[in-house]
Amino acid sequence: MDRIFNMDNKFFTFMGRVADLIILNLLFLLCCIPIVTIGPAITAMYYVTMKMVRNEEAYIARSFFKSFKENFKQGLGIWLIALVLIILEFMDFIIMKQLSGGIYTVVKYGLLVIALIMVMILQYVFPLLAKFVNTVKNTIRNALLMSLRHLPYTILMLLISIAPIVAMLFNTMIFSYGILAYFLLGFSTLAFAKSYFFVKIFDKYIPKDESEEEEKDEDDWTIEGLREELDGSTEGTDSEETVSDETAAPADEKPENDNTTEQ
Secondary structure: OOOOOOOOOHHHHHHHHHHHHHHHHHHHHHHHOOOOOHHHHHHHHHHHHHHHHOOOOOOHHHHHHHHHHHOHHHHHHHHHHHHHHHHHHHHHHHHHOOOOHHHHHHHHHHHHHHHHHHHHHHHHHHHHHHHEEOOHHHHHHHHHHHHHHOHHHHHHHHHHHHHHHHHHHOOHHHHHHHHHHHHHHHHHHHHHHHHHHHHHHHHHHOOHHHHHHOOOOOOOOOOOOOHHHHHOOOOOOOOOOOOOOOOOOEOOOOOOOOOOEEO
């Protein structure tokens, strides 16, 4: 009987996680209402889900709004840049329909390549912003280089993101329940699932000795690092893409220069 009502058993742990994801999803949707704040909201959501994966989260709302506030300007800037590019891409596809022959084919595939690159960058850019402090330019650059360097993970995460939408489009019943699920815990659950990959990827850019020595409390997630991996200067990485040449510093001591920092 004690096992049944033990709050540490798997059932209560699972239900607690579901409750956390519901709360996180609602916070995310609430902060997305102005549209222009979607970038900071995505960043804050990944900040929390990556802490969940590491079993470091304490208070969902407090951690969410901590990241939302700290990354608001950069998250807003990156999102507005992405929004403008998405609108331009959409307009280009409309204009493309007026073309014909070989020009149409060249423009079509050119736009598809650009769209794919944008999707790959957006897949990484907000989790990167949630984890490391850097300039907007370097964050976008690192997002592209990481998406290429870890291409299998990139493809797998894209499939995870697309699969529910495809399933909803092919079945009206799934569509109805799917919409409800997305509003309840869909976005946070997808972020949580992909955070397992992001944690594994980002750990490659954090020196192990520093990650072992760092003392983290429930809200401070700051480990110095990144230099060797981001430079691509470690032994045995000559054949891999170089990801930015910026150094790292503690997130709570935000540098005045453009150095990369982990949060």
